[in-house]
Amino acid sequence: MLTLRHLSKSYVPGKPVLQDIDLDIAAEGLTAIIGPSGTGKSTLIRCINRLVEPSAGAILFEGTDLARLSGRALRHARRHIGMVFQEYNLVERLTVMENLLCGRLGYVGAWKAWRRKFPPEDIRRALDLLDVVGLAGFAHRRADALSGGQRQRVGIARAVMQEPHLLLADEPTSSLDPKTSVEIMQLLADVARSRSIPVVINMHDVGLATRFADRIVGMSGGRVVYDGPPAGLGDAILKQIYGGEDWLQ
């Protein structure tokens, strides 16, 4: 489904953030990438949909190498990859409905988008999705009037509007309180299961990761140091990922 080969990225020459990452993501299941801050988790996930340009390596997704695409081909590939952000990244001054419809912009012509002429089935689907994420009746609220948890639900709904074949989430719960974090993780897990799509989530909360993920990828210093089931994530491995041991007590 998604295969990364020798993926490397350095923002400053000679100081690689990602070093030679090889990763295979299966067609289903929730994969959590854990690791300390600054270890390249965000960079890795942003390289996949090319919000960040990889320095070297291949990103094979549904038979094409995303690293080689540009222009229209890249935009078409992005349509199949949904993304959820740490700070939600909703367009603050647009309504919830408009934010959801952003997920269809890859399919609706620009002139129609300017005039807000979306196909009625898109609008119907958006309303259904709002129901699914627990925000029925919020369609005409402005995004900046929502709470953090509500915004992230809109963020997830926007990504699902794309009918993605792959869902990426970059620290989706880091700006949320513990209770809301669990609800958001549950929602992402539900999306993964009901749509049978792979979900790749960056996070630093080990507890949440082991609770929801089918597979854990541990990163440290820009490299993958653990790749396996949550059950295999022992103290020795956590120590290797995060360093130190006092926090494990």
Place this chain on the structure above:
Amino acid sequence: MTDAVPTSPADPFPKTLWPRIAAFALLAYVIYACAQLDISFARVETGLENASRFFSRLFPPNFARWELLVKGLLESLQIAVLATTLGIALALPVGLAGARNLMPAWVSWPARALIVVARSLHPVIVAILFVKAVGFGALAGVLALTVASIGFIGKLFTEAIEEISPKQVEAVRATGAPFASVLAFGVMPQVFSRFIGFATYQLDSNLRNSTMVGIVGAGGIGGTLFAAFQRFDYDFVCAILIAIISLIMLGELFATAVRAIFIDGASLADLFRRRGASHRDRLVEDD
């Protein structure tokens, strides 16, 4: 408060030498400039005498030639509206092209250069150039104020776009949206209310300037005003000035209403119901 003696023996506000020297130098220059320009007490006195005679001749204002007045005012209004519309239409693409966070350098630098050129000359100078180029009349005034509008709105629009949150744009881009749709959903919503602010301010400014370009022959009430001055028809001058002030005030009311409707989401009925504080509060919250 008198017992607030500093605990340290050192003066907490040390007297600095340079600011004092600078203040003294400024004072010296002011005196020197007055002497150079022959601005003396006696000169001010004769000036005041002349002023009192002039002001007494201004009143009462004479509205006998009101047809000429209305014709001039309407022409000024037309110049202002045309120049603002044309200016906005041209400033939008230029301002967008100048935004370095959206455009490559080879697009943004020429756009920025154009904006700098449009801003560098005063509208009166530009009006003189257009009068020489296309001849006397309103067309020269419209063109001159259009140039001014491109400079002003273009610059502010560029800055507004450069200050937007890149996160919102990134999210729209990540959905595979084409560039024009990214503009529609990621960029425009972030700058639209500020843009309405610039546009209404520019209309206000063009209205004021459109009363002036007539002085150099570029159409509008300014020409009438200048002619009245030259014929010493001071009571008519006064009537023209009162009319201009009224026009500007009406323009300002209109601009406030437009801002309230577009930025604040007020309805037309709201405008008459509550004025002032309540909507200003909501404006602040909105930003």
